[in-house]
Amino acid sequence: MRASQRSTADKHLLLLEKDVPIYGDGEVGELIEQLQPQFPNVSKIDEAWIANPVAFESENALSIELTWPVDAAQERDYERNDPS
DSSP states (O other): OOTTOOOOOSOOEEEEEOOSTTSOHHHHHHHHHHHTTTOGGGGGOSEEEEEEOTTHHHHSOOEEEEEESHHHHHHHHHHHHOOO
8 A cells, every 4th residue: 555545444443552550441531532632633533442461461361441432431331330
């Protein structure tokens, strides 16, 4: 693909890696919202996801969570944790 060509996509995703539990996933989503004025291209992103490889070596597990938009991430967490 030439540098001048653009690809098309139905959804634009931002994938972040977090290997330390400094911030919760929701806090990262809030930080993305706060940084939008400084980084206008963030408005072109539909979703941001966080890959957390902390347990990969010991448990062979990789956690990937939706973090932004914050309201969608909170709804997904609620649905996933709803006992009914």
